[in-house]
Amino acid sequence: MKSPLAIALLLTSSIDAHAADLPSPLEDMDFLWNGTPSPELYELGRSLFFDPILSGNQNIACATCHDPARGTGDGVSLSIGEGGSGFGPERVTQDGVIGRVPRNAQPLYNIGARAYTSMFHDGRLELDHMSGFPSHLRSPAKEQLPEGLDNALTAQAMFPVLSAVEMAGQPGENPVADAVSKRDFNRAWRLLADRLAATPAYSDQFVVIFDDVEAPQDIRFDHAATAIAAFETVAFRSDWSRFDARLAGWPLNATEEAGLDLFYGKAGCSSCHSGPLLTDHEFHAIAVPQIGPGKDQGPDGSYAAHSGYPHRVEDQGRFNVTGENADLYAFRTPSLRNVALTGPWGHNGAFASLEDMVRHHLDAVASLASYTPAELQPLDTVIQPVRSRTGVSYQALSPMQRSTYDLRDIWVHSSERLRNEIARANTLAPVDLSDEEVSSILAFLETLTDPTAIDRSYLVPTVLPSGLPPQPGRDDACLTDIVPWVGAKALPGEAEDLPEPRCDDRGDKIQQ
Numbered sequence: 001m002k003s004p005l006a007i008a009l010l011l012t013s014s015i016d017a018h019a020a021d022l023p024s025p026l027e028d029m030d031f032l033w034n035g036t037p038s039p040e041l042y043e044l045g046r047s048l049f050f051d052p053i054l055s056g057n058q059n060i061a062c063a064t065c066h067d068p069a070r071g072t073g074d075g076v077s078l079s080i081g082e083g084g085s086g087f088g089p090e091r092v093t094q095d096g097v098i099g100r101v102p103r104n105a106q107p108l109y110n111i112g113a114r115a116y117t118s119m120f121h122d123g124r125l126e127l128d129h130m131s132g133f134p135s136h137l138r139s140p141a142k143e144q145l146p147e148g149l150d151n152a153l154t155a156q157a158m159f160p161v162l163s164a165v166e167m168a169g170q171p172g173e174n175p176v177a178d179a180v181s182k183r184d185f186n187r188a189w190r191l192l193a194d195r196l197a198a199t200p201a202y203s204d205q206f207v208v209i210f211d212d213v214e215a216p217q218d219i220r221f222d223h224a225a226t227a228i229a230a231f232e233t234v235a236f237r238s239d240w241s242r243f244d245a246r247l248a249g250w251p252l253n254a255t256e257e258a259g260l261d262l263f264y265g266k267a268g269c270s271s272c273h274s275g276p277l278l279t280d281h282e283f284h285a286i287a288v289p290q291i292g293p294g295k296d297q298g299p300d301g302s303y304a305a306h307s308g309y310p311h312r313v314e315d316q317g318r319f320n321v322t323g324e325n326a327d328l329y330a331f332r333t334p335s336l337r338n339v340a341l342t343g344p345w346g347h348n349g350a351f352a353s354l355e356d357m358v359r360h361h362l363d364a365v366a367s368l369a370s371y372t373p374a375e376l377q378p379l380d381t382v383i384q385p386v387r388s389r390t391g392v393s394y395q396a397l398s399p400m401q402r403s404t405y406d407l408r409d410i411w412v413h414s415s416e417r418l419r420n421e422i423a424r425a426n427t428l429a430p431v432d433l434s435d436e437e438v439s440s441i442l443a444f445l446e447t448l449t450d451p452t453a454i455d456r457s458y459l460v461p462t463v464l465p466s467g468l469p470p471q472p473g474r475d476d477a478c479l480t481d482i483v484p485w486v487g488a489k490a491l492p493g494e495a496e497d498l499p500e501p502r503c504d505d506r507g508d509k510i511q512q
């Protein structure tokens with residue numbers, strides 16, 4: 001008798017016009033630690049990922065912006081980091097923030113795949129064996145990045161804690177922020193490692209796990225980063241979608257198959273969204289409109305001249321890393337796994353609907369021209385530093401100052417000259433698709449959703465070694481302490497092994 005798999009393969013072989021283009025399924029070997037770091041390392045990383053102890057003012061964690069119940073993002077176009085309170089679209093800034101994070105929080109699904117050798121929308125952290133930097137990693141920390149980091153994902157975890165607006169806070173607020181503002185990254189990492197060393201429930205774990213940690217004072221921040229990367233690798237692995245079943249031979253329905261055919265054929269999507277992660281890991285300029293404060297890049301001084309703030313409003317993407325004109329406004333092709341869960345879309349969350357994001361690709365320049373800027377989450381209070389002989393203090397902007405400050409969010413898009421530059425850099429050729437074809441592509445994109453990824457709030461620990469409340473906060477009744485399956489894989493036909501969802505969208509317990 002034939003196995004169900006063999007039968008399914010027979011069934012699909014006839015319809016499989018694009019079999020040659022379809023990637024092979026992901027396997028354990030495709031992931032760091034071969035997909036299975038030790039449970040001790042995973043658990044340490046899990047605590048750290050949800051623990052505000054790693055932020056300068058101990059008020060924000062990695063998971064505040066990478067929420068396992070919000071598509072591993074925060075559900076908003078541009079994150080509100082340090083200084084905010086609450087989560088996702090409900091995050092408020094009554095205590096005052098300096099500004100928003102200039103880019104959309106990236107989803108972390110399958111980020112432990114070895115194929116990710118660059119990190120961030122612009123790949124400014126990347127493995128480069130010719131670079132001469134420690135650990136062969138080129139990054140904004142240059143030679144300050146320590147030796148011995150095993151991979152780009154581990155190195156990435158060294159960075160959010162160095163960002164004033166994400167986790168470190170402002171100079172004058174805490175010693176980590178002070179060190180960061182002097183670009184003394186080693187001191188910032190040292191201070192954070194000292195915090196962990198002074199917390200026995202943490203330091204005991206480091207001593208057990210790492211051969212080169214014999215006593216708490218041997219703990220370095222790269223040990224913490226290693227644990228976080230191990231956690232991310234397991235926790236956010238996501239290859240249980242119907243697309244994965246399709247790769248193993250189970251057919252999709254007719255509309256979805258039509259979408260797949262377009263994606264791998266006429267629509268040309270797979271020329272960039274290729275391979276099992278649906279990304280070529282390359283950088284392309286596709287004229288996504290700019291919203292938000294930008295990265296303080298580019299020669300344009302018009303905003304500064306108008307507002308009096310010495311701030312440049314562009315985000316030039318990959319260009320800022322390579323200096324190559326061909327990289328102007330180019331961003332790394334995002335993975336499309338779980339893409340239906342990871343909105344708003346685009347490097348800055350410019351598109352609030354997945355359909356609009358897909359339609360943008362059909363004629364990027366026309367889409368840019370007709371774009372209306374997405375509404376950003378309001379900032380309640382924006383503060384600015386006031387320096388005096390005794391140090392620095394922070395003051396809320398006046399309503400007058402606020403109105404010119406807020407202009408930065410729409411400055412680039414409002415400028416015909418800057419808009420034209422983004423259009424000129426575009427490399428995406430228009431493609432003519434009917435409404436029905438767009439619907440099929442959207443149906444295909446839905447098959448990339450792994451049902452186990454919709455709500456992974458079971459990852460949020462109930463208690464942390466630091467004693468601080470885990471972020472994002474959850475209704476207690478809903479916190480469970482189950483470890484996700486490690487390595488075990490089945491096809492959706494055998495889904496009984498999945499953990500039952502315990503919480504609905506926003507953390508209310510499902511009656512079972």
Ligand code: HEC
Pocket residue numbers: 049054060061062063064065066079080081082101103104105106107108111118119120121122153156157160161165166167228
């Ligand atoms: C304030 C929100 C915020 C916090 C807190 C935060 N991140 Fe992020 N994360 C982002 C944003 C925004 C990006 C994209 C940044 C860019 O491209 O410049 C990102 C990018 C990443 C990436 C790169 C993914 C990729 O595809 O290249 C990883 C990995 C990551 N974050 C992990 C972490 C970890 C680990 C922590 C905690 C140590 C953390 N983040 C804290 C917002 C946040």
Ligand code: HEC
Pocket residue numbers: 263267268269270271272273283284285286288331332333334335336339342344345346347348354357358361427428441
């Ligand atoms: C030339 C390469 C290229 C082609 C071809 C391409 N894309 Fe993209 N796609 C990108 C890049 C680059 C981005 C990110 C752009 C940005 O944020 O500035 C992106 C973003 C996306 C996003 C948003 C993902 C997210 O997480 O924000 C979706 C959805 C998407 N593409 C779907 C498609 C579909 C469907 C097609 C075929 C119709 C397609 N793409 C063709 C390069 C490409």
